[in-house]
Amino acid sequence: MKDETKSISVGRGDSQHYGSVNMPVYHTSTILFPRLQDLRNRASTPYRYGRSGTPTSTALEEAITALENAAGCVITPSGLSAVTIAILSVAKSGDHILVADSVYTPTRRFCDTTLRQMGVEAQYYDPLIGADIATHIRPNTSLIFTESPGSHTFEVQDIPALCAVAKQHNIKTAIDNTWGSCINFKPFAHGLDISATAATKYIVGHSDALLGVITANAETIEAVRDIHRQLGICAAPDDIYLALRGLRTLPTRLEKHETTALAIAQWLQGLSFVRRVLFPALPDAQGHDLWKRDFEGAAGLFSIELDPCTEAQLAAMLDDMAHFSMGYRWGGYESLIVPCAINRSINPDRFDTGGQYLR
Ligand SMILES: *Cc1c(COP(=O)(O)O)cnc(C)c1O
Numbered sequence: 001m002k003d004e005t006k007s008i009s010v011g012r013g014d015s016q017h018y019g020s021v022n023m024p025v026y027h028t029s030t031i032l033f034p035r036l037q038d039l040r041n042r043a044s045t046p047y048r049y050g051r052s053g054t055p056t057s058t059a060l061e062e063a064i065t066a067l068e069n070a071a072g073c074v075i076t077p078s079g080l081s082a083v084t085i086a087i088l089s090v091a092k093s094g095d096h097i098l099v100a101d102s103v104y105t106p107t108r109r110f111c112d113t114t115l116r117q118m119g120v121e122a123q124y125y126d127p128l129i130g131a132d133i134a135t136h137i138r139p140n141t142s143l144i145f146t147e148s149p150g151s152h153t154f155e156v157q158d159i160p161a162l163c164a165v166a167k168q169h170n171i172k173t174a175i176d177n178t179w180g181s182c183i184n185f186k187p188f189a190h191g192l193d194i195s196a197t198a199a200t201k202y203i204v205g206h207s208d209a210l211l212g213v214i215t216a217n218a219e220t221i222e223a224v225r226d227i228h229r230q231l232g233i234c235a236a237p238d239d240i241y242l243a244l245r246g247l248r249t250l251p252t253r254l255e256k257h258e259t260t261a262l263a264i265a266q267w268l269q270g271l272s273f274v275r276r277v278l279f280p281a282l283p284d285a286q287g288h289d290l291w292k293r294d295f296e297g298a299a300g301l302f303s304i305e306l307d308p309c310t311e312a313q314l315a316a317m318l319d320d321m322a323h324f325s326m327g328y329r330w331g332g333y334e335s336l337i338v339p340c341a342i343n344r345s346i347n348p349d350r351f352d353t354g355g356q357y358l359r
Pocket of ligand 1: 078079080151176178200210212329
């Protein structure tokens with residue numbers, strides 16, 4: 001089945017719901033068992049307690065599993081919790097993990113605080129490192145955590161090369177696949193073990209809910225389910241429903257996001273004060289060849305690097321735009337623009353941010 005077909009047919013369950021086209025929203029904490037024997041046998045029933053799942057959450061899990069060609073899926077209340085649970089499913093006290101220097105800033109904060117307190121050492125690697133990642137591997141390395149393209153700077157990583165090295169050393173690999181959004185990048189076809197996606201972005205797609213999804217391959221999904229269950233992570237049924245609804249138009253919306261972003265990116269390339277447009281779908285952009293090799297398409301999110309300017313000049317550009325507003329998040333139908341500071345420990349001079357590095 002093609003993604004367009006999957007996205008409109010998987011996770012509907014209409015035959016079990018009186019022919020209703022859409023999966024009903026199950027609001028429940030409690031599943032009732034009529035007899036003692038039923039209660040004792042609850043482990044063999046699909047639904048036992050609201051936190052561990054309802055037909056509504058199963059529908060989204062099945063749809064995401066199908067779109068990413070995964071072995072299974074769990075749902076979390078935000079994209080950030082999807083990332084942290086994915087990391088916690090592998091990293092144990094005493095471990096060393098390798099994390100892309102271009103990860104989403106709150107992911108980095110988690111690695112530098114909570115993970116460190118738990119006795120896990122996160123070391124950042126250059127997202128352009130490729131197979132040379134082998135030089136950073138230690139006997140206690142347990143995970144390579146990637147995000148491609150990276151937040152703000154859009155480095156495309158050579159995921160198959162990283163995964164090949166990881167497999168030689170029996171190390172797990174994970175990706176923050178929010179930009180690939182289940183459609184444009186297929187993590188398991190490229191050798192990854194775990195994929196975390198902020199469904200808040202394109203999957204929900206209408207700026208009205210926060211949600212995350214984690215998928216994994218057959219060897220890894222039980223470890224993800226186990227930590228997810230132990231930490232009591234679950235998402236609200238209405239938000240899951242919004243993600244299911246968004247999913248039905250996801251491939252169609254992504255196509256439009258890509259063509260619109262490409263047109264705007266090309267126009268920006270012609271402006272005198274724009275130094276660089278960081279968008280792998282542009283033929284002359286860094287990472288274009290890897291993007292073309294490994295991705296099915298592009299998201300509508302990209303960065304521009306400006307000539308150095310003052311805060312007043314920046315405000316003159318950003319204030320009161322007619323069609324773009326400032327605000328955090330992306331992947332909705334409305335157009336957004338924000339200034340960003342870059343968080344790099346390796347080769348920070350690749351990007352001139354007028355000295356505005358966060359670290
Ligand atoms: C937005 C985002 C997240 C976090 O998602 P939330 O739902 O806001 O928690 C994680 N990773 C990337 C790359 C993101 O852009």
